[in-house]
Amino acid sequence: MEDDLMTEIGARRDEIADLTRDLVRIPTSNPPGLNYREICDFLGGRLERRGFDVEHVRAEGTPADSDAHPRWNMIARRDGAGPGDCVHFNSHHDVVEVGHGWTVDPFGGEIRDGRVHGRGACDMKGGLAASVVAVEAFCDMVPDFRGAVEISATADEETGGRGGVAHLAENGWFSPERVQHVIIPEPLNKDRICLGHRGVWWAEIETKGRIAHGSMPFLGDCAVRHMGAVLEEMERTLFPLLASKRTRMPVVPDGARSSTLNINAIHGGEPEAENPVEPQAPCVPDRCRIVIDRRFLIEEDISAVKREVADMMERVGASRPGFEYEIRDISEVLPNMTERDSPVAVAVAGAIRRILGKPPDYVVSPGTYDQKHIDRIGRLKNCVAYGPGILELAHQPDEWVGIDDMADSAKVMALTLLDILGPEGKSR
Numbered sequence: 001m002e003d004d005l006m007t008e009i010g011a012r013r014d015e016i017a018d019l020t021r022d023l024v025r026i027p028t029s030n031p032p033g034l035n036y037r038e039i040c041d042f043l044g045g046r047l048e049r050r051g052f053d054v055e056h057v058r059a060e061g062t063p064a065d066s067d068a069h070p071r072w073n074m075i076a077r078r079d080g081a082g083p084g085d086c087v088h089f090n091s092h093h094d095v096v097e098v099g100h101g102w103t104v105d106p107f108g109g110e111i112r113d114g115r116v117h118g119r120g121a122c123d124m125k126g127g128l129a130a131s132v133v134a135v136e137a138f139c140d141m142v143p144d145f146r147g148a149v150e151i152s153a154t155a156d157e158e159t160g161g162r163g164g165v166a167h168l169a170e171n172g173w174f175s176p177e178r179v180q181h182v183i184i185p186e187p188l189n190k191d192r193i194c195l196g197h198r199g200v201w202w203a204e205i206e207t208k209g210r211i212a213h214g215s216m217p218f219l220g221d222c223a224v225r226h227m228g229a230v231l232e233e234m235e236r237t238l239f240p241l242l243a244s245k246r247t248r249m250p251v252v253p254d255g256a257r258s259s260t261l262n263i264n265a266i267h268g269g270e271p272e273a274e275n276p277v278e279p280q281a282p283c284v285p286d287r288c289r290i291v292i293d294r295r296f297l298i299e300e301d302i303s304a305v306k307r308e309v310a311d312m313m314e315r316v317g318a319s320r321p322g323f324e325y326e327i328r329d330i331s332e333v334l335p336n337m338t339e340r341d342s343p344v345a346v347a348v349a350g351a352i353r354r355i356l357g358k359p360p361d362y363v364v365s366p367g368t369y370d371q372k373h374i375d376r377i378g379r380l381k382n383c384v385a386y387g388p389g390i391l392e393l394a395h396q397p398d399e400w401v402g403i404d405d406m407a408d409s410a411k412v413m414a415l416t417l418l419d420i421l422g423p424e425g426k427s428r
């Protein structure tokens, strides 16, 4: 049965490429969130014709949802011949903006050298296509499978997933009674299993001063100079502290195996002029703000992460009379990591060994993806990311996905299904 299924996927190699091209040709740029209904209809129609129950869910009331840009999600389900687990493949259908530097049409789906090119080919329409064809082939070849398979195409992953997986999870679509195994075909390379991601804390730090005429700055109090002292303290104590923290999480690339902090933005004083020779009024800035993006490790507690920054501000204040500041939370996501011996990770690992002839590498993503919502809101731990596509190509110009890589990963996905849901499978 295993051999027949693999032969069948091999025979559908061109179909995987064609489906990827069709998906790339529907520009689902986010922001603003274009053509979500179109891509859901396209996929839902295909799966409905193949006997799946298809539902379309609009994330009404979520921040980015509007009549101009409705946040549509598609969930397709097919039940097997008997009771058993449900394996769910979740892909986001949105893509990031095109940007500059392309040598091919970003929405043309052109094939060159065995690769499908276009915005989203790698992240993650190639993975979506591979999972769709894997599931279809599995249903055709193993009609007496147990349990159920589901495929979802969801909105807004690139902007945090509120209108996508978070909304579905809040409405019970990922509850443990309904779904027991989730695979997210994000582009993490066909021989790697991604177990989770680091945590994130975004915050705004503001230093305060007092406005005065710029010719007599001694009459005011410059908020930008205060921020300068903050940045100096950060260089002196905080960055070395973060670099010294190392995690047992297998984060890639290696630099992300430590805690990190990025300063996303800095602004103080009058608005930046479009044209640099535009005059500004001579004023001492009374506000300066930075936005920080702190990535933290599973060993770190978020309250300790916040306290480190607060302590640093206190140290700055100790040597600056009248130093006033505020720290405002913007958002936070806790780190998560599925264990290697979780059922879905074990099944995917076994399939990688059989298809690629080598054990998988286990990785953790430096940034977050929709697993956070499945874990925190859906309360489902048994979730990994696994898909074709080379991580470093995501969001780049001339993004591509290899057709052989998609076919190999589709084989791994189908074999995973056979392992869990097949007549001899592990499903309860």
Ligand SMILES: [Zn+2]
Binding pocket: 092, 123, 124, 157, 186, 187
């Ligand atoms: Zn992605």
